[in-house]
Amino acid sequence: MTELLRVAAAARVFTLAVIASTALVGDVTLNGLWYVAALAVAAEVLSWRRVLPDRTIVILEGALTGVVAVWAYPEHQAAMPYLAIPVLIAGIAGGARWVGAVLVVEAAAMSLGGWLLVGSYDEDLASAAVTWLTTGLGLGGLGAYTRRHVTSTGTDASYRSALGLIRQLHSLSGRLTSGLDPVDLADQAMAVVAEEVVVRRAVVLQRQGSEFAPLRYSTGAMSFPVDDVHPLLEQCWQTQRPVLNAPLLVLPLTTGTEKVAVLLVECAAPPDPKTIADVAARLEPAAVQLSAALLFSSVHESATAEERRRLAREVHDGVAQDVASLGYLVDNLAASTVDPQQAEDVALLRKEVSRVVAELRNSVFDLRNETAPGQGLGQSIALFARHVGSHSPLTVHVTLDESEALRLPPAVEAELLRIAQEAINNARRHSDGSNLWVGCRVHPPYAEITVSDDGDGLRSPRVDSHGLRIMKERAERIGAELTVESPILDERGTRVSIRLA
Amino acid sequence: MTAFDLGTDYSAGKEEGSALPTSVVLVDDHELIRHGLAVAFAREDGFVVVGEAATIAEAHLQTGALRPDVVVIDLRLPDGSGLDLVRSLRKERDDLGLVVLTMYAGDEQIFAAMDAGASAFVGKDAPSGEVIAAARHAAVAPRSFTCAGLPEAMMRRLSSTTPRLSDRERQVLDLLADGLGVATIATNLYISESTAKTHIAKVYEKLGAGNRAQALVAAMRMGLIDATPPPS
Numbered sequence: 199m200t201e202l203l204r205v206a207a208a209a210r211v212f213t214l215a216v217i218a219s220t221a222l223v224g225d226v227t228l229n230g231l232w233y234v235a236a237l238a239v240a241a242e243v244l245s246w247r248r249v250l251p252d253r254t255i256v257i258l259e260g261a262l263t264g265v266v267a268v269w270a271y272p273e274h275q276a277a278m279p280y281l282a283i284p285v286l287i288a289g290i291a292g293g294a295r296w297v298g299a300v301l302v303v304e305a306a307a308m309s310l311g312g313w314l315l316v317g318s319y320d321e322d323l324a325s326a327a328v329t330w331l332t333t334g335l336g337l338g339g340l341g342a343y344t345r346r347h348v349t350s351t352g353t354d355a356s357y358r359s360a361l362g363l364i365r366q367l368h369s370l371s372g373r374l375t376s377g378l379d380p381v382d383l384a385d386q387a388m389a390v391v392a393e394e395v396v397v398r399r400a401v402v403l404q405r406q407g408s409e410f411a412p413l414r415y416s417t418g419a420m421s422f423p424v425d426d427v428h429p430l431l432e433q434c435w436q437t438q439r440p441v442l443n444a445p446l447l448v449l450p451l452t453t454g455t456e457k458v459a460v461l462l463v464e465c466a467a468p469p470d471p472k473t474i475a476d477v478a479a480r481l482e483p484a485a486v487q488l489s490a491a492l493l494f495s496s497v498h499e500s501a502t503a504e505e506r507r508r509l510a511r512e513v514h515d516g517v518a519q520d521v522a523s524l525g526y527l528v529d530n531l532a533a534s535t536v537d538p539q540q541a542e543d544v545a546l547l548r549k550e551v552s553r554v555v556a557e558l559r560n561s562v563f564d565l566r567n568e569t570a571p572g573q574g575l576g577q578s579i580a581l582f583a584r585h586v587g588s589h590s591p592l593t594v595h596v597t598l599d600e601s602e603a604l605r606l607p608p609a610v611e612a613e614l615l616r617i618a619q620e621a622i623n624n625a626r627r628h629s630d631g632s633n634l635w636v637g638c639r640v641h642p643p644y645a646e647i648t649v650s651d652d653g654d655g656l657r658s659p660r661v662d663s664h665g666l667r668i669m670k671e672r673a674e675r676i677g678a679e680l681t682v683e684s685p686i687l688d689e690r691g692t693r694v695s696i697r698l699a
Numbered sequence: 700m701t702a703f704d705l706g707t708d709y710s711a712g713k714e715e716g717s718a719l720p721t722s723v724v725l726v727d728d729h730e731l732i733r734h735g736l737a738v739a740f741a742r743e744d745g746f747v748v749v750g751e752a753a754t755i756a757e758a759h760l761q762t763g764a765l766r767p768d769v770v771v772i773d774l775r776l777p778d779g780s781g782l783d784l785v786r787s788l789r790k791e792r793d794d795l796g797l798v799v800l801t802m803y804a805g806d807e808q809i810f811a812a813m814d815a816g817a818s819a820f821v822g823k824d825a826p827s828g829e830v831i832a833a834a835r836h837a838a839v840a841p842r843s844f845t846c847a848g849l850p851e852a853m854m855r856r857l858s859s860t861t862p863r864l865s866d867r868e869r870q871v872l873d874l875l876a877d878g879l880g881v882a883t884i885a886t887n888l889y890i891s892e893s894t895a896k897t898h899i900a901k902v903y904e905k906l907g908a909g910n911r912a913q914a915l916v917a918a919m920r921m922g923l924i925d926a927t928p929p930p931s
Contacts, residue, residue, distance in 0.1 A: 514775065518802050519729040522823040526735025529827040533742055548826060555802075555824035563804040574863060580922055584855045585805060588848055596922035600863055641866075 202252065203245060206287045210238040213283050233266045234280040241284075252291040260284035260300040264307030267330075268323065269315055278330050285334035289341025297338030301331060380491040380607070381677060384414035387451060387461055387484040392416075394477045395447070396466035402451070403431060404459050404492070404607065410435075411605050412643050413459065427462060434460050440478050444468035449478055451485035458489040495609045503568065503612070510565035518558040525551040556589065564619055568612070575611045576600035576638035579618045579647065583636040590626045592634040592651070604642040606698075613676045614647060614696060617669050621649035621694040624665055629653025629692060643698065645678075650693040655685035669694070721838045724750040724765060726758040726784065727773040727800070732823075736771065739827035746834070754778045762788060762795075769796035769834045774803055774812075782815045789816030796837025800830060806852040813844045820846035857920075862905035864923070871898045876915055876924045 217231055241259045244250050250258075263284060267277045281304055288296040308327050312320070384402035391397060403410040410431050427446060434441045434448040438457060441448040445468060451459040461481070469477075528551055532544040563585070569578040580596045587594030605611070618636070625634050631653025639646045666682065673680035673696055684692040723740055725733045725748060733751045740746045750761040755778045762770055770788060774781040785797050798819045799812040812820045818837035821830050825847070836845050846852075864872060867888070874884045885895035906921070908914035918924045 514802050518823070519732060522802065523729060523731035523735050525824070526732065526739060526827045530735065530738045530742070533739075552824045552826065556822070559802055559804040559822060559824055562802060566803075567805075581855070588806075588851050588855065589804075597924070598922045599869060601866065 202287075202291055205290055206245060206252070207242055209283055209286055210242060213280055214238060217277075217279055231277070234263060234277045237262055237266065238280070238283075253288065253296050256284040256288045256291065256296070256300055257303055260288075260304040261307040264304040265311045267327070268308050268311035278326050279333075281327075281330040282334035282337050285331075285338035286341045289338035289343075290345050293345055294339070294342040297335070297342055301335060301338070304334070305331060380488060380495055381414050383484060383488045383491050384459075387481060387488065388414070388416050390480055390484055391449065391461060391463055391477055394473055394480075395463060395469045398445070398464040398466055400461060400463045402459055402461050402488075405435060405457070406605055409605070410460065411607065413607060415643055431460050431462065440474045442468065442474065447474065449474075449481060451481055451488060453486045453489050454482065456489060458485045458492070495607075499609045499612060506565045510562050513558060513565070514562045518555065518562065521551060521558065522555050525555060560589075560623075564623065567615070567619065569608075569615055574600045574640065575606060575614060575645070576640045578611075578615055579636065579638050582615075582619055583622055583634065586622050586626050587634065591632065592626060592629075593632060595633065595635045597635070597637040600638060600640045601642060606640065606642045606645060610645075610676045610698070613672045614645060614678070614698070617672050617678075617680070617696050618647050618649060620665050620669050621696075624694075625649060625651040625653065625692065629655075631691065645698040646695065648693060648695040650686065650691060652691045655690055655692050656682070669696075720745050720747045721769055721796075721834070722747055722749045722765065722767040723834060724748070724752065724758070724761050724767040724770045726752045726755075726761075726770060726776070726781070728753045728775075728777050729773075732773075736827060736830060739831060740834075743831050746831070755781075755784050758784055759787075767795075768838045769798060771798045771800050771830065771834060772817075774799060774801040774808065782811055785812065785815040785817050794841055796834065796839075796841045798830065798833045798837050806855055809846050809849065809852050810856065813846075816842075818842070818844060820844070822847075862921075864902065864905060868898055868902050868905070871895065872902050872914075872918060872923060875899065875902070875911060876918070 214231070214235055217234070221231060237259060241255050244255050245252055260281070263277065263280050267281060284304070285297055285300050288300040292299075305327075312323060387402060388397070388400045391400060397416065400416040402413045404413045405411075410428070427448075430441050430443055430446060430448050434450050435457060438450045438452050440450065445465050447463045447465055447469070449461040449463065450457070451461055525548065528544060528548045532541065532548060535541045535544055567578075567582060569575060573581075576598045577600070580598055583594050583596050586592070606614070618638075622634065622636065625631070629651040631651040633652045635648070635650045637646075637648040670680055676698065678696050678698040681695050681697075682692070683695075686693045723746055725736055725740075727733050727736075730753070733753075737748045737751065740748045749765045749767055752758040752761045753776075755776050758770070758772070758776075761767075772781045772784055776784070781799065781801070785799065788795055788797060796819075797817045798821060799817045800821050800823060801808060801812075802823045804822065809820050818841045819833035821833045829847075833845065836843075870888060871884060874887055879887065881895055881899065882892055884899070885892045888895065890898075903909065903914050906914045906917040906923075908917050915924070
């Protein structure tokens, strides 16, 4: 806050100059000036050297000024105008509360000083005090206002607002029973509309780039051909006003300052303009919650992604390198072995070390694997499956059926990719089969991913294995249904399917 | 899986052509890795490890001063990416063998190394014999890239650009795969024959095919239709 220091210094110097000039022009003595000048210099020094916080300095400065003003009265009344300065600085340094505090301290110091030094009630003194304390109040208010303005436009303003938001989210996520699930909140928004309008089907759409991605369809509804209604959605998004094109109605979900999503409704009967306006107004609380939920899920997603990258770095730089160097040591050992039995053992050891390093390489790859921008979920899964096929005896068959226009929300895509990765890796590690089939049908908000193999099938203890449990948790998080079937064919094979409806 | 069957032929030529052994600089921030490889190279005929570096800065100093024939480079180094080192060394010298040695897996890494101008790419799970074979290849043919599984990676890269079909195009493709003609497809989808033709043309275009057979082969390769359905 060096700016504050500069403003404070300027105010002090300026006031001293004003007092000095009025004293020189008029017939008031300069005596009072020396006291306040000394006070001002002391305050400046303390402030620049950061001996005390500025707020404490102005409290002391105010108290002493009050005492000096009374003590020097009436000969030294030149000190009186300086009363306004600590209040102004308090306003800038601490805001309205500190303005009040300094004023109270000044008034108290003057009353006490008046009682002790003057002894009787002096009307001139009281009126001068009231004049300058009022001036101080005005300046202090100005300072507090400036402070708020400066801090909200300063360089750290974005951090402040982010901090505020995170605090809010933190308390929300702990308290709300409905939680911060965007899908639940989208349902609530649609329920609000259904109270006023007879709804055939509805969908909440999120803006992604220049497209609209369905976040949630009303239950049991057929999916809308979103391409056909794109102009309506676009119009609503741009104007942030309801758009009626019977039987379709598009409502903006807005927090008043921020565009959040749009709600597309097919009405049984076209509602009148008043009803539309009512519904649009009633949607605002839902929009605020939805906005918070979307923000929260994106924060959660980026935090998770960062943690995965960190883990990848740790494995890569640490244990993986150590084991790889062990491998080279084994190679050197193998070269110097002449005993055939020992050579065989060392070769076996090398094979095992290579396997472990290859596993670690794959873990690093898995941890770093993310859906690339411009690449659909199905494409990412297919790419991963083919990558796995490249270093395992499995023959990989991929079937892709992915919608061209629509995407799932990024958080959902990320979870589905992780589930698919885990299922594919399980098949590679444990199935001992010769074929791996990966099927992706992605038609947002519907998606189904199946991973099947013709291997040994699940051995019974593996049903609650760590990997399966994590897949189940991931599926629950995005409201998907995970089924594991084994065996699927003549006592063989395993099929994992994830369905998002 | 193991690929370096190329190496041995080159070594003979190298040995006869010049009596000097191939000089190698190892760049990796893990000392044990450098040590393990240095021992392996020292045992091998025709190689001498002339320097070791743990950072990109050190690597630049070493390669500048020692003028090695081959540099073995880890992709992740404390002061930057090994790929950048490969790029700048390749710019300086066209005849320098550059072997990328990495813990990273994935086709992207392979292609990135190839594009940067590396001569070979080896995973750290491979035995030191493969690193030596790669170094041998790099010394003789520094501008030709070799890597285990490169052809497969190429195939994956080709098929990874799977086009995204619209719902209608998808239906058309499925009917094409069933062997239906244009008229039957139109009837099936309740559309006019000319519309069906437009959709079919669009599918061909997206698959980069000129006719039905090419389209179906491409679709099969890209996984849009499956030749061997999973057991159900």
